[in-house]
Amino acid sequence: MELDERKKKILQAVIRNYLETGEPVGSRTISKYTDLNLSSATIRNEMADLEEMGYIFQPHTSAGRIPSDKGYRLYVDAMMEEKEREVVEMRDMLVERQDKMETLLKQMARVLAQNTQYATMISAPQTKRSKLKFIQLSRVDAGQILAVIVIQGNVIKNNILSVEEELDDETLLKLNILLNTYLNGLSIDEINLAMIAVMKQQAGIHSAIVSEVIDAVAEAIRAEEDLEIYTSGTNNIFRYPELADQQKASELINTFEEKQLLGELLQEAHTQGEETGIQVYIGAETQVQSMKDCSVVTATYELGGGMKGTIGIVGPKRMDYDKVVGTLRAIQTQLDELYGK
Amino acid sequence: MELDERKKKILQAVIRNYLETGEPVGSRTISKYTDLNLSSATIRNEMADLEEMGYIFQPHTSAGRIPSDKGYRLYVDAMMEEKEREVVEMRDMLVERQDKMETLLKQMARVLAQNTQYATMISAPQTKRSKLKFIQLSRVDAGQILAVIVIQGNVIKNNILSVEEELDDETLLKLNILLNTYLNGLSIDEINLAMIAVMKQQAGIHSAIVSEVIDAVAEAIRAEEDLEIYTSGTNNIFRYPELADQQKASELINTFEEKQLLGELLQEAHTQGEETGIQVYIGAETQVQSMKDCSVVTATYELGGGMKGTIGIVGPKRMDYDKVVGTLRAIQTQLDELYGK
DNA sequence: TGTTAGCACTCCCCTTAAATGAGTGCTAAT
DNA sequence: ATTAGCACTCATTTAAGGGGAGTGCTAACA
Numbered sequence: 001m002e003l004d005e006r007k008k009k010i011l012q013a014v015i016r017n018y019l020e021t022g023e024p025v026g027s028r029t030i031s032k033y034t035d036l037n038l039s040s041a042t043i044r045n046e047m048a049d050l051e052e053m054g055y056i057f058q059p060h061t062s063a064g065r066i067p068s069d070k071g072y073r074l075y076v077d078a079m080m081e082e083k084e085r086e087v088v089e090m091r092d093m094l095v096e097r098q099d100k101m102e103t104l105l106k107q108m109a110r111v112l113a114q115n116t117q118y119a120t121m122i123s124a125p126q127t128k129r130s131k132l133k134f135i136q137l138s139r140v141d142a143g144q145i146l147a148v149i150v151i152q153g154n155v156i157k158n159n160i161l162s163v164e165e166e167l168d169d170e171t172l173l174k175l176n177i178l179l180n181t182y183l184n185g186l187s188i189d190e191i192n193l194a195m196i197a198v199m200k201q202q203a204g205i206h207s208a209i210v211s212e213v214i215d216a217v218a219e220a221i222r223a224e225e226d227l228e229i230y231t232s233g234t235n236n237i238f239r240y241p242e243l244a245d246q247q248k249a250s251e252l253i254n255t256f257e258e259k260q261l262l263g264e265l266l267q268e269a270h271t272q273g274e275e276t277g278i279q280v281y282i283g284a285e286t287q288v289q290s291m292k293d294c295s296v297v298t299a300t301y302e303l304g305g306g307m308k309g310t311i312g313i314v315g316p317k318r319m320d321y322d323k324v325v326g327t328l329r330a331i332q333t334q335l336d337e338l339y340g341k
Numbered sequence: 342m343e344l345d346e347r348k349k350k351i352l353q354a355v356i357r358n359y360l361e362t363g364e365p366v367g368s369r370t371i372s373k374y375t376d377l378n379l380s381s382a383t384i385r386n387e388m389a390d391l392e393e394m395g396y397i398f399q400p401h402t403s404a405g406r407i408p409s410d411k412g413y414r415l416y417v418d419a420m421m422e423e424k425e426r427e428v429v430e431m432r433d434m435l436v437e438r439q440d441k442m443e444t445l446l447k448q449m450a451r452v453l454a455q456n457t458q459y460a461t462m463i464s465a466p467q468t469k470r471s472k473l474k475f476i477q478l479s480r481v482d483a484g485q486i487l488a489v490i491v492i493q494g495n496v497i498k499n500n501i502l503s504v505e506e507e508l509d510d511e512t513l514l515k516l517n518i519l520l521n522t523y524l525n526g527l528s529i530d531e532i533n534l535a536m537i538a539v540m541k542q543q544a545g546i547h548s549a550i551v552s553e554v555i556d557a558v559a560e561a562i563r564a565e566e567d568l569e570i571y572t573s574g575t576n577n578i579f580r581y582p583e584l585a586d587q588q589k590a591s592e593l594i595n596t597f598e599e600k601q602l603l604g605e606l607l608q609e610a611h612t613q614g615e616e617t618g619i620q621v622y623i624g625a626e627t628q629v630q631s632m633k634d635c636s637v638v639t640a641t642y643e644l645g646g647g648m649k650g651t652i653g654i655v656g657p658k659r660m661d662y663d664k665v666v667g668t669l670r671a672i673q674t675q676l677d678e679l680y681g682k
Numbered sequence: 683t684g685t686t687a688g689c690a691c692t693c694c695c696c697t698t699a700a701a702t703g704a705g706t707g708c709t710a711a712t
Numbered sequence: 713a714t715t716a717g718c719a720c721t722c723a724t725t726t727a728a729g730g731g732g733a734g735t736g737c738t739a740a741c742a
Contacts, residue, residue: 026705039715044706062706062721134481140474140491148489148499150481156499158489235598238591246590250579253594257576367734380686385735403692403735 001053009036010046011055015067015075019318022241024064069283069317072295076280076321105230108311108331113233116324118315119256123266124228125155125309131187135179135213137172145172147213149220157220161212171206178202179213191217229259229266240316243293251290252314261288266310269298277301278328283317295319299328301335342394350377351387352396356408356416360659363582365405410624410658413636417621417662446571449652449672454574457665459656460597464607465569466496466650472528476520476554478513486513488554490561498561502553512547519543520554532558570600570607581657584634592631593655602629607651610639618642619669624658636660640669642676 013034017025027043047065050056055071058064067075105122112120134150145161167175182199183191196214200207234256238244243252255261265288269279277300284292291314298312311331313324354375358366368384388406391397396412399405408416446463453461475491486502508516523540524532537555541548575597579585584593596602606629610620618641625633632655639653652672654665 041715064705136479138477146491150487158497235591235595238587244587246579246585250576254576382686
């Protein structure tokens with residue numbers, strides 16, 4: 001059987017209607033809703049075909065039709081290539097200069113949630129490929145050294161080190177110069193054992209501190225790698241009856257709080273993002289069990305220096321794909337303009 | 342009417358039983374449950390009295406009794422003064438040294454949630470009265486200065502400042518000395534305009550930078566003041582049927598995500614905490630609308646240097662007050678031992 | 683005077699049954 | 713190819729009934 005133009009139109013009408021109402025949609029509705037001027041009986045025939053082809057299905061005998069994952073997929077794909085959406089307002093959202101990535105991301109998650117009425121998540125940029133920009137040791141207290149580590153993109157990590165020996169200013173200065181000379185501008189995988197050995201040797205009796213700093217650097221990177229995720233609008237779940245029953249809501253909320261799975265999800269979206277960087281996962285496509293009744297739209301953004309992060313929007317399968325994709329596009333554009341290269 | 346010993350015992354039995362089951366408890370149950378050896382009829386009479394006195398009530402005619410807020414209050418008060426709970430294990434929770442307050446708090450919230458099966462929230466210590474410990478300016482890039490601000494208790498804030506003039510190392514060193522000399526050891530409200538004027542004068546052409554740093558300090562403090570709140574275990578709400586219906590769950594989850602109200606709640610608990618620092622709010626006592634069916638137990642902890650924070654545990658009114666108070670006590674003790682003075 | 687047994691009564695809740703109605707599949711006519 | 717018509721299905725709603733847990737009250741008992 002073949003998916004002719006009329007079938008497409010009907011399918012689209014079914015999906016549209018279902019997106020609006022959340023209720024299974026019957027033939028009579030379609031017959032009036034579209035400009036096809038077909039009777040409900042004809043629609044019924046076509047819908048039977050569409051069901052056979054797997055685009056829609058009945059939740060139970062003699063109920064209206066609901067789009068299947070396959071149906072959504074078709075709809076989304078069609079929509080994606082068709083529309084190059086208008087850039088939404090949202091310009092004011094990013095106007096203020098941010099020193100802090102964290103604040104920016106939190107805010108972004110919140111705005112998105114507010115805007116779309118879905119749950120949102122956003123992963124911080126990953127610094128894997130970033131270069132070390134600056135290291136500074138300072139004596140804060142007797143026996144306490146503060147190590148400040150700045151990574152490309154102005155991601156800053158602090159680390160308090162405890163030392164036994166008393167360090168005078170001169171020694172500290174030397175160590176600072178040593179560390180910066182060797183490590184500055186290197187990315188993580190460029191720091192090797194040989195280099196560390198040389199540095200330790202040059203540090204003489206203070207080699208222990210060098211070790212600690214290196215550890216701190218490694219830890220800072222690692223901390224950045226098991227990436228931070230910010231979420232917002234999880235309670236929007238309750239807006240959609242098909243997700244709001246106790247069982248599902250509980251699982252979803254849990255998933256959102258634990259963030260572990262979200263991380264993997266975003267990670268995957270991030271790595272396999274294609275040209276546009278926008279990806280749509282429908283139902284089981286996410287691999288996350290608790291989200292099998294949801295759809296997820298993700299967008300990868302870049303902040304220069306190879307740092308990439310991912311935004312995800314989670315809603316019911318009948319989410320307004322159109323709007324969501326548009327919104328994400330707009331944000332991408334904004335971020336690119338501000339930080340992109 | 343008077344609350345004699347037997348009435349107390351019966352009331353306690355009713356509450357205990359209700360805590361366990363979550364169901365209204367009838368006279369027959371009590372008659373068997375307690376060691377009073379009274380028939381259900383007698384219990385009925387007593388329960389009628391207790392109801393008249395406002396300690397318990399029936400959700401509907403001919404149902405068992407449920408403790409009222411007043412009833413809970415009595416129970417909790419009695420329990421609080423009676424028990425000086427055993428210090429729970431939980432020792433291992435805090436063993437690792439933490440450089441980062443944030444990590445510690447998050448972890449703590451999580452452990453608590455896990456342990457109690459309720460939702461938890463924890464506010465970061467407030468630095469209002471804290472003293473400035475250390476300031477360091479470093480050149481990170483051409484035109485970019487990193488200001489690191491350390492506050493008592495090793496709370497560290499970073500701030501990137503943009504500068505137009507090129508600063509050589511010597512100037513930076515001078516500025517560092519200047520700033521530290523003047524500001525070191527001062528608490529926020531001890532920094533006044535006169536002092537700033539003097540510093541600016543001494544900084545000469547670089548007075549602009551001094552201004553910026555001062556701003557950064559102020560901002561760092563302010564950021565710390567509209568306090569961070571970490572939550573965990575919000576999905577535990579779903580464990581308790583009386584909170585899990587769509588309406589209530591949605592509101593609660595929202596409250597927990599927005600954190601605004603939680604902040605006020607913790608704030609209040611913090612300020613009016615009495616001797617022990619542990620406080621119990623039952624039902625409407627919290628002032629937070631969405632929590633009118635919950636109880637909240639809060640504990641204020643101190644981390645030295647006048648920095649105080651508050652932990653809160655939110656559960657159904659029938660929460661296991663005993664265990665919760667015990668757990669919080671234990672944590673308080675631990676924190677005191679580790680950081681307290 | 684306090685305690686208990688007995689009994690009628692209340693009311694939630696669960697189950698069952700019937701009514702409703704939206705929607706389908708099929709057939710025959712156009 | 714399209715449509716009208718009809719029988720049929722089945723989730724959902726509504727009503728009714730039974731069960732049962734629990735109460736309040738009264739009368740009897742120690």
